[in-house]
Amino acid sequence: MLKKNAVTTWVVLELFTVASLSAQAQVATYPAKPIRIICPAAPGGISDLLSRIAAQQLTPLYNQQVIVENRPGSGGHLAGDLVAKAAPDGYTLIQATIGHNAAYAMYSKLTYDPGRDLQPIVLLGESQGVLVVHPSVPVKNVQEFIALAKARPGELNYGSAGAGTAIHMATELFKWIANVNLAHIPYKGSAPAMIDLIGGNIQVMFENVASATPYVKSAKVRALGVTGRSRASNLPDIAPIAESGLPDYEAVPYYTLSTSSKVPADIVRKLAADVDTFVRSPNLQQRWNELGITPLGGTAEAAVKRNAVETAKWSKVIKAAAIRVD
Secondary structure (H helix, E strand, C coil): CCCHHHHHHHHHHHHHHHHHHHHHHHHHHCCCCCEEEEECCCCCCHHHHHHHHHHHHHHHHHCCCEEEEECCCHHHHHHHHHHHCCCCCCCEEEEECHHHHCCCCCECCCCCCHHHHEEEEEEEEEECEEEEECCCCCCCCHHHHHHHHHHCCCCCEEEECCCCCHHHHHHHHHHHHHCCCCEEEECCCHHHHHHHHHCCCCCEEEEEHHHHHHHHHCCCCEEEEECCCCCECCECCCCEHHHCCCCCCCCCCEEEEEEECCCCHHHHHHHHHHHHHHHCCHHHHHHHHHHCEEEEECCHHHHHHHHHHHHHHHHHHHHHCCCCEC
C-alpha cells in the first residue's frame, strides 16, 4: 500500500504531466481559429498601419484570419484593458505603444496594471518623430519656437494621440527640457490630431516622420526638428532637436506586439519567432522605409529588457514633470 506522502506526490506528478501535455497540445494546434490584433488608435496612424502589416503577414502564415480591431480611447488603455482581461489563449493581441510598455506611471485609476497584466511578445520596430507647427505659427526653427512658447505660456495647444502615447511623451519631454508650457489636447489617435493641426485648431504636435512628411512637403505644416539623434531620411533637411539647443532631448517611439501576461510562454515564443521572421524579411524593407520604421524583431526577452529601460526613463520624466492623468 502506498503511503500518504507517496500518494500525494504521485497525484501532483500526474496533474503536472496532464497540464504539461495539455499545454503542448495547445501550442501544437495554435492557431486553430482567427486571431485579433487590437489597435489602440484610430485608423490612419502608425499604430494602425503596423497592426495591419502584422495581420497581412500572419494571415497566410497561419492559414487563419488575423483581424485588426481599432479600439481608441484613454490613451490606448481601453484596448490595453480589453487584451489584459481577454482569455489568455493567444488569440487576442495588442499593437502596444509606449503608453502600455513604459509610460503608465502617470495613471492612478486604470482598471488594469499594464506592467503586470500585459507582456510583450516581440519588438516590431522604432521610429523617429518630428516637431511640426501650423504655418501660421511665426517660427522657422526650434529655438524660435521655444522663444515663442516662453512669451506665450499656455497659449499654444499641442495635439497628441492620447495621454501616455508616444506623441504625448515626446512633447512632455520637450516641455520639461525646454522649460515651456504648452496646453495638451488629446485625441483618439494621431490622424485626427493632424487633421486639426492642418485646420489650425491646434498649433503644434509631434508626429511620426513618415506620417507627417506628405504634409510637410505640401506646406500644410512646418517641420522644426526630429526627435532622434540623427536626421531622418524622409526629411533630410530637418536637424535633430538635440542639435538645436537641447542636447539632452531624444524621444524614439517604439512598438511591440503584446498580449495578456497569462498567455503560455510557448505560444509567446512561437508568435515572437514568426513575427521576427517577417519583420526582418527583405520583402518588407521598402514598406518600412516608407513608414520611417527601423525594424527590430528578436525575442520576447529582448522586448522585456527594452520595456524595463524605457519605463525607467519615462517614469523619471513623469515624476519630474508631475504628469498626472486620472
